[in-house]
Amino acid sequence: MIPYEVRVNRSPNRAHRWLASGLFLLGALLSAPLAAQQTLTVFAAASLTEAFTDLGNAFERDHPGVTVRFNFAGSQALATQLAQGARADVLATADQRWMSYAKEHRLLSTEPATFARNRLVVVLPRSNPGYVEKLQDLTRPGLKLVLAGAQVPVGAYSREALRRLNGAPGFPAGYDRLVLGNLVSEEENVRAVVAKVQLREADAGIAYVTDVTARSREALTLLQIPDPYNPIAEYPVAAVAGGQAALAESFIALVLSAEGRRLLAARGFLTPGRVAP
Amino acid sequence: MPNQPRPAWRELAGQVAMFGLAALLALLVALPVVALLFRVPPATLMAQLGSSGVREALRLSLLTSVAATAVSVLLGLPMAHLLATREFPGKRALEVLMDLPMVIPPTVAGFALLMAFGRAGLLGGTLSAFGITLPFTTAGVVVAQVFMAVPFFVGAARAGFAAVDPRFLDAAATLRAGEMHTFWRVRLPLALPSLVAGVGMAWARALGEFGATITFAGNLAGTTRTVPLDVYLLLHEDLAAAATLSLLLIIMAAVLLAAMRQAGLGLFAPPRAPRFAPPRAR
Numbered sequence: 374m375i376p377y378e379v380r381v382n383r384s385p386n387r388a389h390r391w392l393a394s395g396l397f398l399l400g401a402l403l404s405a406p407l408a409a410q411q412t413l414t415v416f417a418a419a420s421l422t423e424a425f426t427d428l429g430n431a432f433e434r435d436h437p438g439v440t441v442r443f444n445f446a447g448s449q450a451l452a453t454q455l456a457q458g459a460r461a462d463v464l465a466t467a468d469q470r471w472m473s474y475a476k477e478h479r480l481l482s483t484e485p486a487t488f489a490r491n492r493l494v495v496v497l498p499r500s501n502p503g504y505v506e507k508l509q510d511l512t513r514p515g516l517k518l519v520l521a522g523a524q525v526p527v528g529a530y531s532r533e534a535l536r537r538l539n540g541a542p543g544f545p546a547g548y549d550r551l552v553l554g555n556l557v558s559e560e561e562n563v564r565a566v567v568a569k570v571q572l573r574e575a576d577a578g579i580a581y582v583t584d585v586t587a588r589s590r591e592a593l594t595l596l597q598i599p600d601p602y603n604p605i606a607e608y609p610v611a612a613v614a615g616g617q618a619a620l621a622e623s624f625i626a627l628v629l630s631a632e633g634r635r636l637l638a639a640r641g642f643l644t645p646g647r648v649a650p
Numbered sequence: 651m652p653n654q655p656r657p658a659w660r661e662l663a664g665q666v667a668m669f670g671l672a673a674l675l676a677l678l679v680a681l682p683v684v685a686l687l688f689r690v691p692p693a694t695l696m697a698q699l700g701s702s703g704v705r706e707a708l709r710l711s712l713l714t715s716v717a718a719t720a721v722s723v724l725l726g727l728p729m730a731h732l733l734a735t736r737e738f739p740g741k742r743a744l745e746v747l748m749d750l751p752m753v754i755p756p757t758v759a760g761f762a763l764l765m766a767f768g769r770a771g772l773l774g775g776t777l778s779a780f781g782i783t784l785p786f787t788t789a790g791v792v793v794a795q796v797f798m799a800v801p802f803f804v805g806a807a808r809a810g811f812a813a814v815d816p817r818f819l820d821a822a823a824t825l826r827a828g829e830m831h832t833f834w835r836v837r838l839p840l841a842l843p844s845l846v847a848g849v850g851m852a853w854a855r856a857l858g859e860f861g862a863t864i865t866f867a868g869n870l871a872g873t874t875r876t877v878p879l880d881v882y883l884l885l886h887e888d889l890a891a892a893a894t895l896s897l898l899l900i901i902m903a904a905v906l907l908a909a910m911r912q913a914g915l916g917l918f919a920p921p922r923a924p925r926f927a928p929p930r931a932r
Binding site for chain 2: 447449450453502517519522524556557558559560561569572573574575
C-alpha cells in the first residue's frame with residue numbers, strides 16, 4: 374500500500390501551479406485551430422515559400438472558412454513523402470522530374486500545369502571571403518562551395534549550369550569538374566544553401582534569384598549566370614489524388630490566374646513561356 | 651478509505667489495462683524495426699554492404715563516433731567528478747548546462763555551434779588563427795557529436811561516482827591517500843560499471859547524431875556524411891539502401907544495448923553490483 378499520508382503532507386508546491394497554468398495555456402493553444410472548418414494542404418518547393426504564403430493568404434481571403442496549410446521542402450522530399458502515403462491536396466515542385474515521378478506513381482489527379490519559371494544565380498556573402506569576382510573564380514582551389522544535392526531540383530540545375538559553362542568562351546574545359554572539386558557540402562534544399570552562404574560559412578553557393586529575399590539581400594552579393602548557360606527552372610503544379618479535388622483545383626486556378634502571376638512576379642518569378650489553360 | 655479491499659472487477663480491469671498498454675508499447679517500438687527487416691532481404695543487405703557509398707558512410711560514422719566518445723570521456727570525467735564530490739556556488743547552473751544538450755533540438759544545437767565555432771562565429775577568428783576549421787570538416791562532425799553525447803556520459807559517471815560507498819573513501823583517507831590517488835584507486839574502479847554504461851550511451855548517441863551534424867558540419871560524402879545523413883539522403887534516391895543502412899544502425903545499437911544489459915550495465919538497469927564489495931571483487 375502506498376503511504377497516503379506522505380502524499381497529503383506534501384506542502385502545495387509553486388511548481389504545481391506553474392505546471393497547471395502551463396497545461397491550461399497549451400490546451401488553449403491547441404484548441405484554437407479547431408475553429409476553421411476546412412484545411413487545404415499544399416506541398417510546395419522550398420523556393421516557393423514566400424510566393425505561396427502570399428497566394429495562401431489571398432486564397433484564404435477569397436474562401437472564408439478555409440485554412441491553407443503548407444509543407445515547404447525540397448521537391449524530392451515532397452514527392453517521396455507523397456509516395457510514402459503523406460496526405461496533401463496540391464503539389465508544386467521546382468522541376469518536371471519530381472512532378473513526373475509523382476505522376477508515374479499515380480499520385481496526381483490533374484495534369485501538371487507550369488505556372489512559373491526561375492533563374493539561377495551565384496550567391497556570395499557580402500563580405501566576399503573567397504574573393505569571387507567572376508564565375509571563373511569558382512575554380513580557385515580551396516574555395517568553399519555549397520550546392521544542393523544532385524537529387525534536389527536546384528542542385529540538378531546548378532550542375533547543369535556548370536556543365537553548360539564547360540569550355541564556353543573564357544571558361545576552361547572541365548570547368549564543372551574544377552568547380553565541383555570545391556564542393557564542401559550538399560544541402561537538402563535551396564534555402565539551406567542560401568543559409569550557409571548568408572552565415573558566411575561558405576564562400577559561394579548557387580540558388581534561384583527568388584531565394585535572395587528581402588531578408589537575405591543585405592547579407593548577399595549576386596553573380597549572374599549569363600542566359601544561354603542559365604537553365605531556367607520550371608515550376609509545375611497539380612492536384613494530388615485522394616485530396617479535396619474541388620478545393621485543390623480552385624487553388625491551382627488562383628496560382629495560374631492573373632492575380633497569381635502578379636503575386637509570383639512580385640517575389641521575382643518569371644511567368645511561364647506558354648500560357649497554361 | 652484507502653485500506654478497504656477493492657472490488658475484484660477493478661483488480662481485473664487494472665490487470666487488463668497493464669498488459670494491454672504494455673503490449674501496445676512493445677508493438678509501437680517493435681513494429682518499425684520488424685518492418686525494416688521485411689523491407690531488406692538478406693541478399694540486399696549483403697549487396698548494399700559491398701557498395702562503396704554505404705561503406706564510406708559506415709567508416710566515417712565509426713571513426714567520428716569513437717572519436718567523439720573518447721573526447722566525451724576525457725572532458726567528462728573531471729566534470730563528473732567535480733559535480734559528484736564538490737559543492738560550490740553556481741553548481742546548479744552548471745548542472746543545468748550539462749543537461750542542456752540532451753533537451754535542445756539537435757538542429758538548434760547545430761545552429762548554436764555555428765554561431766560559436768563557425769567561420770563567422772564568436773570564436774571563428776581565433777580558431778582560424780590557429781588554422782582550425784570546423785564547419786564542413788570531419789572534426790566538425792566530432793564536435794557536433796560530442797556536444798550532443800557528452801551529457802549522457804557525464805550524467806552516468808556522476809551518478810556512479812556519487813554512489814561509491816563513503817566508507818571506502820574514508821578508509822582511503824585514513825591511509826593518507828590524496829584525493830587524486832583515491833580517485834584512481836578507489837572511486838574510479840568502483841564506479842566503473844556506471845562509466846561503461848555512460849560510454850555506451852554516449853557512443854550510441856554520437857552514432858545516431860543527425861541534426862547538429864547536418865547543420866554544423868554539412869553533408870558531403872566521405873567527409874561529413876555519416877550513416878544517419880546518408881539514410882536521409884537515400885530516402886529520396888534508393889529506398890532499399892536507406893532501409894539497409896537504417897537496419898545496420900539499429901542492429902549496432904541493439905547489440906550494444908544487449909551487451910550492456912547482459913553485463914548489468916544498462917543506464918536504467920537495476921544495480922547488480924554488491925554494494926559493499928571490496929574494489930577488486932568484480
